[in-house]
Amino acid sequence: MPIRLSLVEDDHLIREAFTDLLNNTEDFLVVSSYSNCEDYLRNLGTDRPDVVLMDLELPRMGGVEGIERTKKLRPQTQLIVVTVYENDELVFKALCAGAGGYLTKNMPPSRLIEAIREIRQGGAPMSTNIARMVVASFQKNHHSPLTARETEVLERIAQGKSYTTIADELFVDKETIRTHIKNIYWKLEVHSKAEAIEKARKERFI
Amino acid sequence: MPIRLSLVEDDHLIREAFTDLLNNTEDFLVVSSYSNCEDYLRNLGTDRPDVVLMDLELPRMGGVEGIERTKKLRPQTQLIVVTVYENDELVFKALCAGAGGYLTKNMPPSRLIEAIREIRQGGAPMSTNIARMVVASFQKNHHSPLTARETEVLERIAQGKSYTTIADELFVDKETIRTHIKNIYWKLEVHSKAEAIEKARKERFI
């Protein structure tokens, strides 16, 4: 049985180039291609694609929402984003929504074929820069204004723990934790837990 | 100038095989190889490697701590983990500690060379399974016991927001949020924010 493919891409030249390329590849079958998410989702049940190549810049419903809906309607569907965008926020939104791979359009056509085989074999095909962004998202900013202890405290705050709990865990007094929090707030220029967590996460201090 | 490489690997057969392979590759220079982290770290300043291939199962100091210390001593050093372990926890610990790539030992030797070039060009070389684990870590569990609304509420709790703030954001009354929280606690069998966040994060409900 061939690997069933659907394309969602609003540039019809690219759409046809991909269709040609993939239909001329052993084991691949392009069952459908669409210029928008709405038409694609309407036919998802009858198309039954194994893998979908999805663009993100689409008219009306965007690709990220398209990914989410695909996963709700048909969870076994695997999606690879194919786009020009390398924007942090968009990449993570797409992955959170359920994309299993992310390619940027400056790749050689052979990479597309490779990626489809890779995702079928349990991988997560990504362009070089995307993989780096993803791995970097696990790592802390080394230029944090917070001390080691303050970081430890804020990490626990971000786990929803109370001052008392944190104090117990770190074998210090509750007042000590309060002092650390005050210093953290001063350094991050915030006045509440939520703001501190948001800022620290954004800048990867925690 | 060649790419300077250090190896940290306690199996001396593998160490020598890698050294041979890499020293016979254009532009590569293995400047040192060690069977443990302690010796490696002591010489990091004089070795000045561009890329380090690091095993994780090491005597005394483990590879994860080795990665952390490397990044503190010499942040520009790039590290690729080369190990047999595909354990979730270890993978994420290594990446959080600062690893820029993660390969499992069932790869062809050519993949090692490719990976070193890849990390130098701004990539994050990973084995198939590792890449999948990393991408999956962004995605939610589709078998959550929580409703869409409850998930929305718990996500905001995990951002450190108060009931009042959440109520405002969702355009409902504070009492509604309280009811959701009670139901969340009942479903997750917990009795506090911290426990709810921990359980929900672990099971990827949020």
Added chain:
DNA sequence: TGATAATCCCCTATTTTGGGTGAATGAAAC
């Protein structure tokens, strides 16, 4: 018809939080 989801209300008591001010210790840096 029942189950579930989402909304809201009231009561109580305890804890938590944010802000202010101050201070002792020890280590590292200059």
Added chain:
DNA sequence: GTTTCATTCACCCAAAATAGGGGATTATCA
């Protein structure tokens, strides 16, 4: 050898948040 920094703790206050208990009304969906 003084000074900066990190870490620790103390006490005051008032507002806010939290957890637990009870109950109720819609609307939807199977």
